[in-house]
Every structure is written in C-alpha cells, then in structure tokens.
Amino acid sequence: xxxxxxxxxxxxxxxxxxxxxxxxxSYGDFEAVRGISFEVQPGEVFALLGVNGAGKTSALEVLxxxxxxxxxxxxxxxxxPVRERARVRPHLGVLLQSSGLPGxxxxxxxxxxWAGTLTAPRPVAEALAQVxxxxxxxxxxxxxxxxxxxxxxxxxxxxxxxxxxxLDEPTTGLDPESRRQVWQLVRDLVADGAAVVLTTHHLExxxxxxxxxxxxxxxxxxxxxxxxxxxxxxxxTIRFTLDDDAPEPPRPATAQVVSSRPRVExxxxxxxxxxxxxxxxAAEHHVVLRALEARAASLEQAFLAVAAGTESSPSx
Amino acid sequence: xxxxxxxxxxTGPSRxxxxxxxxxxxxxxxxxNRTAVVNSVLLPLLxxxxxxxxxxxxxxxLGPQLLSTAVGVTLVFLTYYNLVATYVARREDLVxxxxxxxxxxxxxxxxxxxxxxxxISLGQVVLVAVGVxxxxxxxxxxxxxxxxxAVLAGTAVMTVLAAASTLFTRTPESAQITTxxxxxxxxxxxGLLYPISGFPDALATVARLLPVxxxxxxxxxxxxxxxWEGEVVDAGGAWSAAPLPLAVLAGWLVVGGVAAxxxxxxxxR
Numbered sequence: 001x002x003x004x005x006x007x008x009x010x011x012x013x014x015x016x017x018x019x020x021x022x023x024x025x026s027y028g029d030f031e032a033v034r035g036i037s038f039e040v041q042p043g044e045v046f047a048l049l050g051v052n053g054a055g056k057t058s059a060l061e062v063l064x065x066x067x068x069x070x071x072x073x074x075x076x077x078x079x080x081p082v083r084e085r086a087r088v089r090p091h092l093g094v095l096l097q098s099s100g101l102p103g104x105x106x107x108x109x110x111x112x113x114w115a116g117t118l119t120a121p122r123p124v125a126e127a128l129a130q131v132x133x134x135x136x137x138x139x140x141x142x143x144x145x146x147x148x149x150x151x152x153x154x155x156x157x158x159x160x161x162x163x164x165x166x167l168d169e170p171t172t173g174l175d176p177e178s179r180r181q182v183w184q185l186v187r188d189l190v191a192d193g194a195a196v197v198l199t200t201h202h203l204e205x206x207x208x209x210x211x212x213x214x215x216x217x218x219x220x221x222x223x224x225x226x227x228x229x230x231x232x233x234x235x236x237t238i239r240f241t242l243d244d245d246a247p248e249p250p251r252p253a254t255a256q257v258v259s260s261r262p263r264v265e266x267x268x269x270x271x272x273x274x275x276x277x278x279x280x281x282a283a284e285h286h287v288v289l290r291a292l293e294a295r296a297a298s299l300e301q302a303f304l305a306v307a308a309g310t311e312s313s314p315s316x
Numbered sequence: 317x318x319x320x321x322x323x324x325x326x327t328g329p330s331r332x333x334x335x336x337x338x339x340x341x342x343x344x345x346x347x348x349n350r351t352a353v354v355n356s357v358l359l360p361l362l363x364x365x366x367x368x369x370x371x372x373x374x375x376x377x378l379g380p381q382l383l384s385t386a387v388g389v390t391l392v393f394l395t396y397y398n399l400v401a402t403y404v405a406r407r408e409d410l411v412x413x414x415x416x417x418x419x420x421x422x423x424x425x426x427x428x429x430x431x432x433x434x435x436i437s438l439g440q441v442v443l444v445a446v447g448v449x450x451x452x453x454x455x456x457x458x459x460x461x462x463x464x465x466a467v468l469a470g471t472a473v474m475t476v477l478a479a480a481s482t483l484f485t486r487t488p489e490s491a492q493i494t495t496x497x498x499x500x501x502x503x504x505x506x507g508l509l510y511p512i513s514g515f516p517d518a519l520a521t522v523a524r525l526l527p528v529x530x531x532x533x534x535x536x537x538x539x540x541x542x543x544w545e546g547e548v549v550d551a552g553g554a555w556s557a558a559p560l561p562l563a564v565l566a567g568w569l570v571v572g573g574v575a576a577x578x579x580x581x582x583x584x585r
C-alpha cells in the first residue's frame with residue numbers, strides 16, 4: 001500500500017502576549033471604549049491611532065491595570081492586569097501619556113528608588129545609558145528639559161525588563177533626534193521579544209515602528225491591519241500637469257477625476273493599469289506629463305479618512 | 317492560547333522592602349526641604365516652652381500633659397494635615413498615578429509616602445520627652461502598653477483620615493480649608509490644651525468621640541494614671557478605663573479605612 005502523504009500541520013500561530021476581547025469602558029453615561037478587540041504577539045509593535053477623545057488612553061488604562069474594564073476582557077501574558085495585578089506587574093512596563101516625578105530627587109536617585117520596588121530591575125547605570133541620560137545622573141529632575149524628563153520616564157518604564165510594554169504617546173515633546181533614539185529603543189525591545197502597544201499622534205512614528213495598526217474612532221476600531229492593508233483601503237493618487245495645447249487625456253473607467261487641467265489629479269484603486277494607460281496615451285500623443293506623481297495611499301490618508309468618517313471597508 | 321506568565325525565577329522584594337525603598341526616596345525629598353526640617357525641630361521646642369507658661373490648670377501633671385499634647389499636636393498637624401497636603405500635591409503632580417504603574421500596591425504607595433511625616437512625628441515626641449526630662453517633670457508611666465497603643469493607633473487613624481480627606485480636597489492649597497474642621501475640633505475639644513473634664517457633659521460626650529480624644533485619654537491613663545474625669549488610677553484601673561477610647565479609635569480606623577477606599581490616584585478630569 002502506498003503510504004499517504006502526511007497531512008500538513010496547520011501553520012502555528014504564536015500565542016499573544018496581549019489579548020483584548022470586546023473591551024468596553026464608560027464614564028457615567030458616556031461610553032469611551034465600545035467593544036474593541038485585538039491581540040499583540042511577543043516581538044510585535046501594535047499601534048492604536050485615533051484623534052483626541054477616540055478612546056485610546058481609556059483603553060490603555062485598562063491594559064495598564066489602572067482601571068477595570070466595564071465589559072469584555074483583557075489578558076496580559078494570560079493574566080488579568082487588575083485582578084491578578086501582583087502576577088502581571090513584574091512583567092509590565094508602562095509609560096503614561098503624562099505623569100510626574102518628584103522634582104527634588106536626582107535622576108539616579110529616582111531610578112534607584114524605583115528599582116528598589118521592582119522584582120528584577122536593570123542596573124541603574126544600564127538604564128541611564130539606555131535612554132542617554134548617563135551624563136544627567138546627578139541632576140535634579142526639576143532641572144531636566146521636557147525631553148529629558150520623558151526619557152527618564154521611559155527608563156522607569158523599562159527598568160523592570162518588561163515583557164509587555166505600553167507606551168502612551170512616547171515621543172510627545174521630544175526633539176527629532178530624541179524621537180529617533182526612542183524609536184531605536186522600541187526596536188531593541190521588540191528584538192528582545194517584548195510586545196509593545198503604543199499610541200501616537202505622529203503617523204510617521206506608527207509607520208516607523210508598528211507591525212500592525214488599529215484606528216479608533218468614537219471608542220471603536222474602524223480600521224485594523226498591517227500598514228499596507230490599511231493603506232489599501234484608500235485610493236492611490238496620480239497627479240500630472242498638462243500644457244494648454246495638449247490633447248484631452250483619457251478617462252480611465254477605474255479612476256475618479258479629482259481635478260482637471262492644468263494640474264490633473266486622479267484617484268484610483270487600480271494604480272498600475274491606470275498609470276500604464278496614461279503613459280501609453282502620453283507616448284502615443286507625444287505629450288509631456290510634467291511633474292508626474294503616482295503614489296499609493298499612505299497610512300496618513302487612511303487616518304484622515306477615518307477622522308473625516310469617509311473610510312471604506314471598515315474592519316477590525 | 318495566550319503567552320503565559322513565566323515561572324518566577326526571582327522572588328520580588330517583600331512588601332516591607334518596597335515600602336522602605338519608597339520611604340527612602342521620600343525622606344531624601346523631605347530632608348531637602350529646609351523649611352520643613354527647621355519647623356519640625358522648632359515646633360516641639362515651642363511646645364515645651366509654651367505649655368508650662370499657659371498654666372492650664374488641669375489635673376494631669378505637667379510632664380504627661382506636655383507629652384500627650386505633643387502627641388496630639390503632631391498627629392493633627394504633621395500626620396493629618398501634612399499627609400492630606402502631600403497626598404493631594406502628589407496626585408495633582410501625577411506622581412501617585414506614575415507610582416501605581418509599578419509593582420507597588422496602592423496602600424504601599426500611601427504608606428511609603430507617609431513614612432517621613434511619621435518619622436518626624438516620632439522625632440518630635442522624643443524631643444518633647446527630652447524637654448520634659450530637662451524640665452525635671454519626667455515621671456515613670458503607670459502603664460507602658462497603653463501609651464504605645466495610643467500612638468500607633470492614633471497614627472494609623474490619622475493616616476487613613478488623611479487619605480479619606482483627599483476625596484474632598486482638590487489642591488494642596490485647598491487642604492488648608494478642608495482640614496480645618498477636624499483640626500479645629502480636635503485642637504479645642506480633644507484635651508490637647510483644655511481638659512475635657514471641664515466641658516459640659518453633653519459636649520464632653522461628643523468630644524470623647526473625636527478621633528484624637530481617645531489618643532489623649534489613653535496617653536494620660538498610661539503616663540499619669542488619670543482618667544478623662546481626672547480620677548487617679550493604677551495600672552489595672554487604667555486598663556479598666558481603656559475599652560471605650562480603644563473602641564472609638566477602632567471605629568475611626570474602620571470609618572477612615574472604608575472612606576479611603578475611594579482614594580483618587582489621578583486628578584479629576
């Protein structure tokens with residue numbers, strides 16, 4: 001009898017470090033988070049985007065164990081961050097959107113105090129080097145710049161070698177150089193296997209760091225996926241300028257004309273065929289398409305469409 | 317399936333070590349506040365100088381009277397008022413919320429923050445005791461346990477009442493107003509300066525139910541063998557008179573503890 005080929009095993013999916021199911025949170029009658037669900041794998045960065053008041057921080061506060069869920073469930077490394085706080089906390093690093101530190105302690109004293117409360121803290125010198133604050137170790141916190149304070153706050157979040165890191169707008173107030181240093185820090189964390197959940201208003205930051213993105217509006221996830229998947233929900237753009245004596249350009253069926261000559265702009269979900277048709281027409285009629293641009297949709301476009309309520313094919 | 321918590325390979329710091337770590341940081345902060353340090357030394361010295369000069373005419377000997385007044389004053393002004401102001405300031409500065417994101421539990425954050433104030437309170441009482449000895453007014457206590465219980469339970473009561481008072485105190489400045497009712501009531505009616513036995517019966521009954529009065533009663537029972545009515549008792553008599561003040565303290569501890577459960581860690585939005 002001919003041996004049958006072994007049935008292929010289903011592809012193994014890594015277990016999530018963060019698991020959010022139908023999470024809800026209300027303030028009185030106002031429902032700030034209305035049933036959101038997502039997972040974050042170890043070694044993955046998940047970005048929650050949304051305009052102010054979309055529910056990002058309200059959702060994160062439940063992940064951080066600072067507030068109970070009004071409904072649904074949250075699991076960090078398999079445990080409830082509120083009810084099983086003592087088990088979760090040694091593995092969770094949190095950077096709040098805004099928080100304070102006593103101004104009259106030095107940077108090193110602040111880290112030493114915090115380290116004394118943790119299960120397995122990094123050496124203070126290592127933590128200082130991690131956020132480029134080694135030369136500020138003996139400076140009082142009140143004398144630090146806003147960016148330096150943010151980096152100290154980040155050092156505190158990472159001091160306990162967390163496996164899950166929640167970063168609420170981590171680079172707010174940072175200069176471009178410091179922002180890039182923080183990005184590298186996040187990449188290093190992910191390379192070490194940490195799961196990172198972050199919110200940001202800087203779409204460039206999400207594009208740089210996030211493996212997957214969810215866009216919130218009014219407490220609900222209206223778009224979710226990889227950056228490419230989210231960008232695909234929006235049409236690509238073709239722009240070019242026509243001289244006055246050029247013939248009328250073609251009108252591809254799959255393109256929407258946003259503006260006509262002299263500066264022409266088309267939106268299309270079939271970028272390649274429409275562009276090919278345009279180039280063929282230009283070659284045939286010897287037309288120069290000045291300042292020609294052809295660009296796939298960006299995360300920013302998708303985000304702005306969500307903010308305006310004009311996104312297509314919402315998914316979560 | 318979810319990635320699960322790793323089996324712990326390192327034991328975390330004990331509750332006491334976590335509180336001690338935070339208390340060390342808080343003590344550093346306090347020692348850098350020169351005004352607070354100077355005041356904490358001056359206050360007991362002023363008290364030692366002022367109380368004998370006032371000649372309040374009570375039945376309790378001067379030494380125990382000074383010590384019980386010192387404990388009462390530090391409980392009201394240092395433990396209660398200072399802690400309300402400190403907790404509210406830390407909350408408004410978003411420090412408390414930051415601390416709660418770590419491994420410290422809520423009660424540990426509150427206790428660690430309170431330790432410097434409690435240590436200063438203790439230091440002030442010791443300074444007054446030294447002052448009493450210098451004045452030649454020291455006499456051996458009738459009973460040792462009751463004063464100790466009074467100080468510990470009084471400290472616990474004022475700490476939870478301070479945490480509870482933050483529920484209706486939004487800013488450190490408003491603490492000067494919100495703490496006034498308790499401070500005025502206890503300062504004037506709890507036997508710190510005027511003996512309760514001199515009050516009308518109804519007022520004395522109410523006064524004995526205030527949170528600091530049982531501390532003063534227990535101190536004067538233990539240190540001088542005097543009941544609140546001025547009756548002289550021995551050690552056994554002191555214990556016989558102790559159940560009511562102990563019950564009042566326990567009651568305030570429960571009330572304050574329940575109220576403090578609503579403690580807000582972040583400013584109101």
